[in-house]
Amino acid sequence: MADPTLFEFLHTEMVAELWAQDPDPGPGGQKTSLLVLEGMGFRVGQALGERLPRETLAFREELDILKFLCKDLWVAVFHKQMDSLRTNHQGTYVLQDNSFPLLVRMASGLQYLEEAPKFLAFTCGLLRGTLSTLGVKSLVTASVAALPSCKFQVVIQKP
């Protein structure tokens, strides 16, 4: 019994429960539960960020911090590394996971693509929260083109 399984099961239940409680916002509206999940991810990310080994807090190059998320944070939470990291060198980073664990259990048909955002909101918050603890303010969004691959876009907010 691996731990990633426990985290994934708990995450699945949490998403299902919050989604079920949340009334449909109608066309163009956004489900409140997405914000709730993002907020939970943010606080878990903040807390995890505080538990990071101290030496990692020494780097202050933006790119080093992003590399840290792709490697150390991802391994700690998902037991794998992010597959690629790209940047425009102007504060925007695209982190791609070709087989994102929280999506791999989903059927891969196109008709399930619209279900994907609810499985990404928590992790967007997780990235934003960890960055926050490392002193970096950001906006994080996610997109899926083909399951179970997904991209997280991190835009650094300059002070």
Next chain:
Amino acid sequence: MADPTLFEFLHTEMVAELWAQDPDPGPGGQKTSLLVLEGMGFRVGQALGERLPRETLAFREELDILKFLCKDLWVAVFHKQMDSLRTNHQGTYVLQDNSFPLLVRMASGLQYLEEAPKFLAFTCGLLRGTLSTLGVKSLVTASVAALPSCKFQVVIQKP
């Protein structure tokens, strides 16, 4: 960054969120969120139960199954073993954890005792769900006399 931390942080956020959404039931009433948490624990326990190593599914002695929860399940979820297991040999078992991880972060004053049930509901469900996958129907309740120690009482439901 240890995994138990991730699970604990996620559990804490989940409890806080569900609790906050749940209106106060008034004197004598029970918070709906306790049932929701128990249900989530049940389904996670069921799913974990299905991932158990196959050889463990061979035992069918009730006591062996309970020992399995105290050792293998507890280690998988909490990275420690249960501290003691007692039984009246009539289908009732008391599992005691002297330092239950989901309670250790709580302040240990008596005034926090009334907060304890919300941190136990998920785990009651977890035990009931794992037992269910192993073919055992049960009722599971928890009690706390002195933080962070707690007891889980498992009453086997005979068919």
